[in-house]
Amino acid sequence: MNLTQLYLQKLFQAYYKSHFNDYPAISNLNQREFAFIRWDYPGMQRHIGYPDKSFLLNYLIKYAPRHSYRSASIYSIPSADKMENKGYLGCDFVVDIDSDHIPTSCQHTHNYVMCKNCGKLLIGDKPEECPDCHNKKFKKVVWICDECLNISKEQVHHLIDGFLLKDFNIPLSAIKLNFSGHRGYHVRIESEVFRALDQEERREIADYVTGQGFSYNVWNFKTIQANMVGFTIDQPGWPGKIAYEFYQVLAKGKNAIQEVFTKPRYGTPIRSNVLHHIIDQRLELMHRIESKNRIWGIPHVGLATWHRIFEILRDRIKADIDVVVSIDLHRLIRLEGSIHGKAGLRVVDVPYDKLDEFDPLVDALTFPQNSPNRLTLKITAPICPPIRIGNKIYDNLIHGQEYTLPLNVGIFLLCKDVAELIKN
Amino acid sequence: MSSKPSLPSQYFLQFPWLNGSSAILMEKLGFSDEDAEKISLVVMIQQLFSEFPELESRIIKFFNYCAESKENYPFSSGDVTNLAMYPVIQMLLSLLGNRILGNAMANIYAKHCQNELKSTISTRTRSGIKYNNIQLQSICRNLGLLCEVTPKNQIDNVIYPFQMDFHSYLKVATKLTGDRWKLINRIFQNGKVHLIRDDVILLLREMVRNKTKPDYNIIDADIKEEIEKIPPIKRILNVVEKFVEENTKKFSSSGFLSDEKIEYDLFPPCMKMILYRASQGENLSHNERLAIAFYFLNTNHTIEETVDIFRTIPDFDESIARYQVEFAAGSGGKGKKYKMYNCAKLKSFRLCKADNPQFGDKLCVQGAKWKDGTIHPIKNPINDYIFWKKVELNRIHRTQIPSNTSNTSSSSTSHSSQSFPCSQTSSSSSSSSKPTNPSKEK
Numbered sequence: 001m002n003l004t005q006l007y008l009q010k011l012f013q014a015y016y017k018s019h020f021n022d023y024p025a026i027s028n029l030n031q032r033e034f035a036f037i038r039w040d041y042p043g044m045q046r047h048i049g050y051p052d053k054s055f056l057l058n059y060l061i062k063y064a065p066r067h068s069y070r071s072a073s074i075y076s077i078p079s080a081d082k083m084e085n086k087g088y089l090g091c092d093f094v095v096d097i098d099s100d101h102i103p104t105s106c107q108h109t110h111n112y113v114m115c116k117n118c119g120k121l122l123i124g125d126k127p128e129e130c131p132d133c134h135n136k137k138f139k140k141v142v143w144i145c146d147e148c149l150n151i152s153k154e155q156v157h158h159l160i161d162g163f164l165l166k167d168f169n170i171p172l173s174a175i176k177l178n179f180s181g182h183r184g185y186h187v188r189i190e191s192e193v194f195r196a197l198d199q200e201e202r203r204e205i206a207d208y209v210t211g212q213g214f215s216y217n218v219w220n221f222k223t224i225q226a227n228m229v230g231f232t233i234d235q236p237g238w239p240g241k242i243a244y245e246f247y248q249v250l251a252k253g254k255n256a257i258q259e260v261f262t263k264p265r266y267g268t269p270i271r272s273n274v275l276h277h278i279i280d281q282r283l284e285l286m287h288r289i290e291s292k293n294r295i296w297g298i299p300h301v302g303l304a305t306w307h308r309i310f311e312i313l314r315d316r317i318k319a320d321i322d323v324v325v326s327i328d329l330h331r332l333i334r335l336e337g338s339i340h341g342k343a344g345l346r347v348v349d350v351p352y353d354k355l356d357e358f359d360p361l362v363d364a365l366t367f368p369q370n371s372p373n374r375l376t377l378k379i380t381a382p383i384c385p386p387i388r389i390g391n392k393i394y395d396n397l398i399h400g401q402e403y404t405l406p407l408n409v410g411i412f413l414l415c416k417d418v419a420e421l422i423k424n
Numbered sequence: 425m426s427s428k429p430s431l432p433s434q435y436f437l438q439f440p441w442l443n444g445s446s447a448i449l450m451e452k453l454g455f456s457d458e459d460a461e462k463i464s465l466v467v468m469i470q471q472l473f474s475e476f477p478e479l480e481s482r483i484i485k486f487f488n489y490c491a492e493s494k495e496n497y498p499f500s501s502g503d504v505t506n507l508a509m510y511p512v513i514q515m516l517l518s519l520l521g522n523r524i525l526g527n528a529m530a531n532i533y534a535k536h537c538q539n540e541l542k543s544t545i546s547t548r549t550r551s552g553i554k555y556n557n558i559q560l561q562s563i564c565r566n567l568g569l570l571c572e573v574t575p576k577n578q579i580d581n582v583i584y585p586f587q588m589d590f591h592s593y594l595k596v597a598t599k600l601t602g603d604r605w606k607l608i609n610r611i612f613q614n615g616k617v618h619l620i621r622d623d624v625i626l627l628l629r630e631m632v633r634n635k636t637k638p639d640y641n642i643i644d645a646d647i648k649e650e651i652e653k654i655p656p657i658k659r660i661l662n663v664v665e666k667f668v669e670e671n672t673k674k675f676s677s678s679g680f681l682s683d684e685k686i687e688y689d690l691f692p693p694c695m696k697m698i699l700y701r702a703s704q705g706e707n708l709s710h711n712e713r714l715a716i717a718f719y720f721l722n723t724n725h726t727i728e729e730t731v732d733i734f735r736t737i738p739d740f741d742e743s744i745a746r747y748q749v750e751f752a753a754g755s756g757g758k759g760k761k762y763k764m765y766n767c768a769k770l771k772s773f774r775l776c777k778a779d780n781p782q783f784g785d786k787l788c789v790q791g792a793k794w795k796d797g798t799i800h801p802i803k804n805p806i807n808d809y810i811f812w813k814k815v816e817l818n819r820i821h822r823t824q825i826p827s828n829t830s831n832t833s834s835s836s837t838s839h840s841s842q843s844f845p846c847s848q849t850s851s852s853s854s855s856s857s858k859p860t861n862p863s864k865e866k
Contacts, residue, residue, distance in 0.1 A: 128798065168590060169615030193591045199781075200598040201591070208607045213772065215603035236579065236613040324779075 001039050004414050004421040009039045011411060012064035012339050015346075015366050020057055024337040024349060027190055029053055031074035031089065035332050036065035037341070046332070049079035066341035069332035072188070074195070083330055090195030093202065094333055095209075096325035097155045098184030099148035103265060110143035110385040121382055141418060143385045144183055144343065149360055152184040159187060159319035160352060163209045167237070172352060179364050181340025181347040186333055202327040210321060211314040214238055216307065223303055230296035233289055238314075245313045247289045250282050257282065264312045274305050339366055344411035361388050365408045375410030378402045381418035431562055437502050438540065440510035441533055441636050442566050449511070452504050465515075465643075466650050472512060473656045476505045480656045483509060483516070484663050490528035491667035493738045495535040516660060517638040519648055522668065524705030524736055526638045531707060531738045534633035541625045557585050560624055564588075567631050569596065577618065579611055584618035588627075593617040596627045599634060601709040601774050633707075690813050692805040693777040693785050694770050695719050700783070705736050711773040714752070715765055721753045722764045722806055764806045787812055 001009070016023075026032065034056065035046035040063075050056045060068065071078065072094045076087030113126045117135035129136045156177065164170045164187075176188040197205070207213050216222065219239050222229055231239035233247060249260050257279055261270040270278075277300045278285070288296060296306075325331055334340065334347045345364040362369070369390045379397050386395030389409045397403060397413075402422055405413070413419040436448040450460040453475060463471075473479055482505060489497045500506055517526045541563075545554045555563075557573045564571050571588035578584075590612065597605040604610075611618040619627075643651070651657055691699070698716045702708060708716070713734070720730040727749050734745045754761030767788075770776045778788035791801040792812040802808040 128793070167612055167615075197591065197594070198598075201594040204594050204598055204607050208612075211608065213603065213606045213608050213774070215606070215609045215772070218604050218609040232580075236611050236618070238608055327779075 002420075004419075005039045007421050008066075008341075008344075008411070008414055009064045011366070011407075012066075013061055015339060016057065016060040016064060019337065020061070023053065023057055026053065026056070026070060026336060028074045029056065031076070031078055033071035033073070033075060033078040033086070033332070034059075034335070035069040035071075036063065037067040038063050038065045047079055047081045049077070060338070065338075068335040068338035070335045072331045072333050073329060088329070090192070091197075091329045091331075093189040093194040093197065093205070094325055094331060095159060095187040095319070096180070096184065096322040096333075097152050097159065097187070097320065098180065098182070098322060099152045100142070100183060101322050102151055102155070102320050104148055104151055106145050106147040110145055111141065112383060113138040113140045114382065119382070139417075141381060141383070141385075141416065142183075142342075143416070144361070144387065145385075146361075146388065148183050153355060153358075155320045156185050156187065156355060158317070159209060159321065162241070162317065163319060164189075167208070168205075175352060176349070177352050177355065178334075178336055178347055178349045179345070179358070179360050180334055181338070181345045181364065182343045185350070188333075199327050199329060202329075203323070206321065206323045206326045209319045210323060211238065211318040214310075214314065216310075221306075221310075223297070227295050228297040228301075228303070228306060229294050230289075232292040232294060234292065238317075241317050242310055242313050243289055245317050246309070247286060249313070249316075250286050250289075254279050254282070260316070261309065261312055264315060266315050267311060268308070270305060270308060270312070274301060277301055278309075340415075342415055344408070344415035362390055365389065366411060367407050369406075369408065371407045373407040374404045375407060375414075376402060376404045376422040377410055377413060377419040378422050379413075379419050384413070384418045387412060431566055434502055435563070437504060437507050438499075439537060439563070439632075440507045441537075441632055442563070443568075444566070445507060446511065449504075449507050452507070465647060466654065469512065469515070469651060469654055469657065472508050473654070476508045478505050479508055479512065480660060483513060483660055486513060486529075486532070487525070487660070487664050487667060489532060490525050491664075491670075493528060493740055495531050495738065496539075497532045497536065499536055514636075514638050515643065515651070516657070516664070518640055518643050519651065519661070520664065521640050523640075523703075525664070525668075526640070527705035527707075528738050529638070530633045530636040533636045534629045537632040538625055538629040541628060542622075557621060560621070560628070561586070563628065564592075564624065567628070567635065568592070569627070569631065571619075571624070572616070579618060582620070584611065584620055586619040586621070586624050587616035588619055588624070590615055590617055593619075593627070596631045596634075599630050600626070601711060603772060603774075606774070689817055690810050692802075692809040692813075693780055693783040693788055694775050694805060696783040697777045697780060698775070699733065702733055702736055705738060707738055708734075712775060713748075714762075715770060715773070715775055717749055717752050718762050718764045719805065721749070721761070723810075727753055764804065766804045767802060767808075770805065785813075787816060 030049070030051050032049070033046065034048040034050065035044050036048070036059075037044050045065075046069075048059075050059075073091040074089045076089060078086060080086045108124045111125070112121055112123050114121050115130040115133060115135050116137040116139055118130060118133040120130055120132050122131075122138075126138050126140055130138070160172075160175060160177075164175060165172065170189060170191075174189055174191055176190065178186050178188075180186055219231070220229060221231065221239075231243040233240060233243045235243065249257055258272075258275065261275055261278075262272060263269065277298055281298045285296065285298070287293075325333075336347050336349060338347050339345070340347060344366055345360060346366055348364050350358045350363075367373070379399050379401055382399050384397040384399070386393055387409070388394075389406070389412060394405065394409055397419075410419075410421075414421060431442065431444075433448055436442050436445040439445075447457075447460075450457070453471060455463065486497055486509065489495075513529060517529060541555050541560065543554045544552060557575065561571055561573045569588065569592040571586050571592065573585055574587060575585050576583065577587065590607065593610075594607065597607070607617070652661065695716060698708065698712050701712070702716070716733055717730055720733065721727075727746070730749045730753075731742070731745050734740050752762045765773075767776060776788075777783050778785065787809065788802050791799045792808065792815075793799055802812065
């Protein structure tokens with residue numbers, strides 16, 4: 001452990017000590033498996049079980065791990081060292097929404113990698129090898145900004161409002177939401193019905209919320225005598241959602257239509273020479289959708305274009321979730337109340353009705369914003385992108401320079417491994 | 425769940441797989457609940473054979489139907505022997521451990537359920553369907569499928585009388601292949617899937633198929649010996665073993681264990697899963713049959729080898745299977761040889777098993793890594809998968825596989841595991857696909 005890590009561990013310890021009495025409850029705690037990545041020990045310590053919260057807290061205070069996890073599943077013997085001996089009892093339905101999985105424009109402005117051999121900097125995702133020295137090891141810097149945090153929040157709304165409450169009829173009280181401590185959110189449903197679902201059943205739910213497997217054949221979306229037969233806005237399920245979203249986009253006017261169909265988040269755009277036919281017929285199409293007329297045919301717009309239009313609309317409606325997490329029956333997820341070792345932010349419960357006003361860079365800070373403590377640190381990374389902590393943006397942090405910064409800002413930069421501690 | 429009071433006892437005689445049927449049987453035998461708990465399995469079996477003299481001959485006839493893959497066993501309606509047969513057959517299959525017979529049995533009960541629920545009645549006083557929607561709902565409920573019945577529930581000019589809870593729907597629908605069973609392709613709102621009567625019957629059929637599959641690990645070795653000594657059981661087992669001997673080819677996979685590791689190195693997960701299901705005597709969907717046939721025919725297997733895959737399937741009919749395989753191979757019909765489905769098509773059929781715990785493969789999930797470091801997804805189970813699997817295997821087992829990777833026959837022998845019964849014929853063939861190198865194509 002270096003000085004920075006030692007100091008971060010002390011800070012984490014101080015946090016856990018101060019929250020001994022108000023640490024959040026973990027449902028079925030004695031049936032969960034816990035796992036930790038410690039500062040002083042390589043690899044993950046897992047297959048740990050606790051009879052109650054005090055044992056867990058004593059561990060957290062003693063080791064103040066860098067990363068803390070607990071199982072989404074419940075077991076009769078959570079501490080058994082082999083999965084088959086744990087006595088699987090069920091698994092909460094967990095949805096992971098993280099801007100890591102969503103292609104955001106900001107990723108190319110604040111994420112970068114640095115070749116560990118020659119130090120070459122490359123913006124965006126990690127390549128297979130360094131273009132200069134062909135080395136394959138990189139240091140990756142993944143940053144947080146308001147855009148990525150807001151996209152995650154938007155996807156939570158898609159999931160809960162668009163699917164869980166409406167289609168699945170799950171009461172809001174049964175949906176638990178927490179900020180993941182980094183760039184996303186975890187949505188959990190702990191009811192017996194969901195716990196009993198097998199992998200295939202979970203996949204089917206994941207497919208539903210991500211719009212996978214929509215069949216034009218089953219839904220009779222086809223051309224009949226050169227006329228396109230579409231959907232009606234009041235149809236239940238996905239056809240109605242697509243019709244509604246299409247209507248909404250059309251209603252926003254020419255610029256919005258162009259923005260949506262020429263700059264889709266995924267896949268190829270609609271060619272502008274085809275799109276202008278849709279823009280020309282915008283009011284007519286809106287009228288047909290309003291009057292539940294299924295004939296959507298427009299001259300010069302063929303079936304393949306319609307399919308692409310629907311795919312773009314689907315990607316706007318769906319909840320962009322990490323499907324693998326939702327179908328995995330033995331997943332470890334971030335422990336509620338713990339500190340995320342890569343950002344120094346807390347994993348906090350967020351009541352859904354407070355989501356819009358929840359600001360992770362204010363509400364998930366580990367220490368009070370008014371803490372008088374300051375950290376003096378030196379920027380070690382070649383680039384330190386701007387970061388907003390609280391209401392203040394910290395930018396122009398230059399490589400090699402020393403800064404004395406508020407405690408929460410210091411923790412963030414140290415956890416992100418772009419700075420090292422000088423003194424405290 | 426005790427469902428005994430919720431359904432008339434006639435239902436249990438007709439559908440012995442219903443929850444609570446054993447309690448009805450005990451009642452018919454004159455056992456109290458206390459007696460039923462105390463009585464040993466051996467005594468119970470003896471009691472059943474002495475109480476129902478026709479039981480032995482009926483069970484033999486039943487196994488005859490199983491052996492011949494006939495699904496229309498003539499169950500005697502409303503007969504207590506019908507009810508007594510079910511647990512004895514289950515127990516016998518557990519003793520035999522033969523998956524193909526077990527699946528054939530499940531298919532017979534599933535088909536019977538479907539036919540019975542679809543059947544109509546015509547008497548002087550009443551005509552129409554034999555089981556109305558409320559009765560169907562009661563059967564669903566007995567099996568743990570929760571649904572409501574609203575006779576005039578009309579959506580888009582179609583009446584959907586059933587509204588099934590989505591979790592009940594998923595429990596069964598995920599076992600069915602085909603786009604129309606996917607939740608996204610269903611009328612789904614407020615947690616309910618809206619269904620027509622025929623859909624509910626199909627779901628029940630599938631539920632029964634799964635529910636009636638025997639538990640092969642239920643009988644301890646010491647009790648097994650005792651049971652085998654019961655004279656009627658001994659006689660039945662002798663007859664069944666004879667059936668199996670007479671149909672060696674068909675039952676050759678009977679020793680195949682569900683946890684056995686299959687080393688079909690070059691078969692993609694989707695094809696491994698279909699072969700596995702076929703080897704277990706499970707019914708394959710239309711798309712599964714086409715996919716496996718196209719795969720075999722496009723990897724230089726013979727028509728005979730391709731037909732052999734289907735021998736273990738319950739409704740196997742050699743002449744039909746041969747005609748269809750020949751058609752797919754381009755030997756019949758228009759003379760067009762069908763290409764293998766690509767991965768997108770297989771995904772749309774829900775046949776992609778890339779991340780299946782038993783058969784899944786990282787290569788399918790993560791794609792292939794090219795020399796320039798870029799990752800390219802596997803888009804075709806033959807052209808892409810086989811080529812990149814060979815590359816991967818060559819990396820891992822350079823010493824075991826001849827270094828000349830362009831000689832495709834070298835790897836085709838390596839994929840033909842002797843442990844997989846269906847492939848034994850295919851393994852004799854040294855032929856294999858000749859995949860093109862995607863990087864070269866580029």
